[in-house]
Amino acid sequence: MSISVRLPDGSTLDVEEGATVQEVAYEIGPGLGSDTVAGVVDGTLVAREETLDSDVSLEIVTDDSDEYLDALRHTAAHVFAQALLRLHPDAKLAIGPWTDDGFYYDIAHVDLDEDDLKQIEAEAHRIIEADLTVDRLEMERADAIEYYEEAAPNRFKREILAEEASGEATVSFYEQGEFRDLCRGPHVRSTGEIGGFALLEMSAAYWRGDESNETLTRVYGTAFPSEAELESFLERREAAKERDHRRIGQEMDLFSIPEHSPGCVHFHPNGMRVRRELEEYVRTKNEELGYEEVWTPELNKKELWQKSGHLDFFGAEGEFYLWEQDGDEYGLKPMNCANHAYLYDREKWSYRDLPIRFSEFGTVYRNEQSGELSGLFRVRGMTQDDGHAFIRPDQIQAEITHTLSIIEELYGEFGLEAVYKLETKGDHSVGSDDIWARATEALRDALEERGLEYEIEEGEAAFYGPKIGLDAVDVLGREWTVGTVQLDFNIPERLDLIYIGEDNREHRPVMVHRALLGTFERFLGVMLEHFGGDFPTWLAPEQVRILPISDDQLEYANALADTFTGVRVTIADRSSTLGRKIQAAHDDRVPYMVIIGGNEEESGTISIRDRFERELDDIDPAAFKRALDEEIAAKRLEPAIIETWSDHE
RNA sequence: GCCAGUGUAGCUCAGCCGGCAGAGCGAAUCCUUCGUAAGGAUUAGGUCGGGGGUUCAAAUCCCUCCACUGGCUCCA
Numbered sequence: 001m002s003i004s005v006r007l008p009d010g011s012t013l014d015v016e017e018g019a020t021v022q023e024v025a026y027e028i029g030p031g032l033g034s035d036t037v038a039g040v041v042d043g044t045l046v047a048r049e050e051t052l053d054s055d056v057s058l059e060i061v062t063d064d065s066d067e068y069l070d071a072l073r074h075t076a077a078h079v080f081a082q083a084l085l086r087l088h089p090d091a092k093l094a095i096g097p098w099t100d101d102g103f104y105y106d107i108a109h110v111d112l113d114e115d116d117l118k119q120i121e122a123e124a125h126r127i128i129e130a131d132l133t134v135d136r137l138e139m140e141r142a143d144a145i146e147y148y149e150e151a152a153p154n155r156f157k158r159e160i161l162a163e164e165a166s167g168e169a170t171v172s173f174y175e176q177g178e179f180r181d182l183c184r185g186p187h188v189r190s191t192g193e194i195g196g197f198a199l200l201e202m203s204a205a206y207w208r209g210d211e212s213n214e215t216l217t218r219v220y221g222t223a224f225p226s227e228a229e230l231e232s233f234l235e236r237r238e239a240a241k242e243r244d245h246r247r248i249g250q251e252m253d254l255f256s257i258p259e260h261s262p263g264c265v266h267f268h269p270n271g272m273r274v275r276r277e278l279e280e281y282v283r284t285k286n287e288e289l290g291y292e293e294v295w296t297p298e299l300n301k302k303e304l305w306q307k308s309g310h311l312d313f314f315g316a317e318g319e320f321y322l323w324e325q326d327g328d329e330y331g332l333k334p335m336n337c338a339n340h341a342y343l344y345d346r347e348k349w350s351y352r353d354l355p356i357r358f359s360e361f362g363t364v365y366r367n368e369q370s371g372e373l374s375g376l377f378r379v380r381g382m383t384q385d386d387g388h389a390f391i392r393p394d395q396i397q398a399e400i401t402h403t404l405s406i407i408e409e410l411y412g413e414f415g416l417e418a419v420y421k422l423e424t425k426g427d428h429s430v431g432s433d434d435i436w437a438r439a440t441e442a443l444r445d446a447l448e449e450r451g452l453e454y455e456i457e458e459g460e461a462a463f464y465g466p467k468i469g470l471d472a473v474d475v476l477g478r479e480w481t482v483g484t485v486q487l488d489f490n491i492p493e494r495l496d497l498i499y500i501g502e503d504n505r506e507h508r509p510v511m512v513h514r515a516l517l518g519t520f521e522r523f524l525g526v527m528l529e530h531f532g533g534d535f536p537t538w539l540a541p542e543q544v545r546i547l548p549i550s551d552d553q554l555e556y557a558n559a560l561a562d563t564f565t566g567v568r569v570t571i572a573d574r575s576s577t578l579g580r581k582i583q584a585a586h587d588d589r590v591p592y593m594v595i596i597g598g599n600e601e602e603s604g605t606i607s608i609r610d611r612f613e614r615e616l617d618d619i620d621p622a623a624f625k626r627a628l629d630e631e632i633a634a635k636r637l638e639p640a641i642i643e644t645w646s647d648h649e
Numbered sequence: 650g651c652c653a654g655u656g657u658a659g660c661u662c663a664g665c666c667g668g669c670a671g672a673g674c675g676a677a678u679c680c681u682u683c684g685u686a687a688g689g690a691u692u693a694g695g696u697c698g699g700g701g702g703u704u705c706a707a708a709u710c711c712c713u714c715c716a717c718u719g720g721c722u723c724c725a
Contacts, residue, residue, distance in 0.1 A: 104720095112653085113653075113654090114653080114654075200719095201653085201654095201719055201720060202652075202653050202654085202719085202720080203651095203652060203653065203719065203720030203721060204651050204652030204653075204720075204721055204722095205651090205652085205720075205721045205722090206651080206721060206722065209721080209722075210722085211650085211651080211721085211722050211723085215651055215652065215721085216652090216721090217652070217653085218652085218720070218721070220719090220720075246717095246718090250660075251660085257716095257717090258716090259698075259715070259716045259717085260716095262715090262716065262717090318650095319723090319724085364725090366724080366725090368723080368724075369650050369651095369722080369723065369724095370650070370716090371651070371652095371720090371721085371722085371723095372650090372722085372723065372724080373716095373717085374717095374718085374719095375717095375718095377725090378724075378725085379725090382725065384725070460724095469725090480724095480725080481724080481725055482725070483725090484725070515725070517725095518725045519725050521725085522725060523725090547685090549682080549683065549684055549685095550682040550683060550684095551682060552682070575681080575682070575683095576682095576683085576687090576688080577681095577682090577683050577684095577687080578683065578684055578685060579683090579684090579685070579687065579688095580683095580686085580687050580688080581685090581686095582685055582686050582687095583686040583687055584686090584687090585686090586686060587686090593685085595684075595685065597683095597684055598684095599684085607684085607685080609685065613685085613686080615685065
């Protein structure tokens with residue numbers, strides 16, 4: 001029997017059923033056949049020895065393919081394991097896949113420190129140097145189980161054979177030198193193909209990713225076809241650290257998270273200037289969206305969240321800060337929705353009143369696990385630019401769509417690329433499947449109506465309803481949710497919220513939970529990494545610094561500063577050289593320097609310089625001020641005055 | 650919470666095979682008054698993350714707690 005194989009160029013090739021990837025490659029051409037490393041069958045990377053049993057699409061992977069790197073790193077994981085076993089024969093291998101950046105191998109029964117890693121890395125280099133051939137061999141599954149019982153006892157491999165491979169008659173092993181590992185492949189042809197190899201990090205990982213399972217040691221590494229590519233990878237990693245928001249935040253004196261309040265951010269005056277700009281910005285957006293600003297307290301009695309369901313479904317994880325005082329139980333709010341629902345419930349609303357929208361810069365507290373805290377990105381105390389809209393069911397589409405359109409505009413103004421995610425019902429949820437399905441559909445419809453691309457994340461929603469999450473990517477490639485739009489049919493139900501409809505009967509409103517920036521803490525972190533600390537002028541803690549060339553110009557400097565109303569301006573009034581003052585201003589990432597000496601004072605002009613080292617002399621201070629006001633009002637992403645004016649000349 | 654690493658002056662870090670706590674930057678004072686990325690001198694600044702232990706002697710060795718970093722697990 002023959003099957004039909006669709007190739008990347010759109011053509012199809014008929015081959016015998018059971019032909020391997022490599023055999024098909026030989027059919028296409030002998031050169032391609034001998035170059036074959038692996039195949040991509042219906043989108044999945046597989047070994048060149050895999051057989052094709054039905055009509056499929058096939059792409060041949062050679063040294064030039066993107067997927068070649070995955071196979072190379074898969075082999076690198078084996079090289080690591082081989083080196084490990086040479087030095088620590090008692091270690092047990094669990095799993096060792098490739099990743100976007102390299103590979104890792106989870107291992108048990110071994111205690112490693114940094115020195116051990118260095119020795120293992122050196123041994124790995126010897127294995128690469130030896131250029132061992134990588135061979136694949138097939139084995140009956142029963143024989144494989146016996147192998148991992150007798151010859152090389154390993155319960156992890158036995159579990160994989162019993163579960164993942166339960167339907168297979170035979171399984172594959174890969175061998176290089178004395179090393180042998182149960183593995184589906186693909187791999188490159190020999191260890192010598194690895195040009196650059198490095199072990200990077202060590203961490204704990206749970207077997208099968210389950211906290212209740214045994215803790216394994218995970219060793220991360222990476223590999224490249226050449227040493228040069230490895231070097232440039234390591235350099236990029238170092239360069240990314242230069243943009244780390246914690247480092248920049250320290251340098252710019254924006255915030256600190258002291259030992260006395262882990263996970264709670266102290267905003268310094270500089271950081272608060274940035275935060276206030278963000279706050280004002282969100283206020284204007286909230287007004288556009290029709291929100292009324294409110295404020296509700298952090299401290300509430302437990303009963304509030306008992307009713308809303310937060311206590312059961314949010315607090316179950318131990319994230320709630322609760323304590324008893326004088327016989328009553330109090331807690332710090334982990335979310336603002338229950339308080340906003342209370343504000344809604346105080347009054348009886350007519351269908352004509354809806355939507356009712358409350359916004360709040362609400363400070364909430366969640367007891368995140370200690371190991372989870374991470375700079376501004378993961379904290380315990382945070383202020384959300386939160387908001388809740390109480391709407392009629394017939395208003396859902398318009399409300400969500402409008403909110404999304406404002407969010408799109410907002411992220412665009414920051415020059416941010418956001419990844420939209422549609423997160424669906426998880427295990428710990430309230431409400432019926434039917435309600436969830438309706439809510440999820442509504443969010444999907446809104447995303448589609450806006451023409452937004454989105455990924456679906458199954459089971460990731462909040463407990464009360466599905467959500468659209470907006471993720472930003474940090475310098476280390478980690479994704480963080482910033483804004484969010486959630487649709488909730490459940491809390492109105494639990495809290496018995498109502499409005500009076502056209503029919504003079506009680507009806508149930510729908511709640512929209514949304515945050516545009518998410519939290520000011522995390523969003524500031526994203527801003528810092530996004531701009532590398534070089535804020536747009538409107539966000540910069542210090543927008544202009546006046547640099548007098550000598551103390552003689554201090555009076556002129558002060559007079560000038562007085563004319564810069566509404567601009568965050570300082571004067572470099574300490575005695576030092578101009579060069580030194582310029583350097584200090586660059587270090588502090590000030591967008592504009594105004595330099596004044598005797599000449600400027602005499603003619604009533606200024607000389608300006610921006611942080612891109614562009615300069616212009618003989619500028620009218622009033623004209624500069626006007627341009628500055630305009631740049632700030634327009635929220636231009638980069639200081640552009642000098643560039644603009646230079647173009648005119 | 651789990652595994653590994655880190656914690657020394659305001660900041661960045663050296664000292665860590667036990668023997669008087671250091672440097673650069675920053676700060677203060679003084680000199681210099683300077684034309685587009687570091688002028689000079691002097692001075693101040695430390696419970697070496699906290700607690701306990703070993704020792705004649707601990708920043709250094711051991712135990713423990715706290716915090717931070719990278720991951721795991723969990724979430725804006």
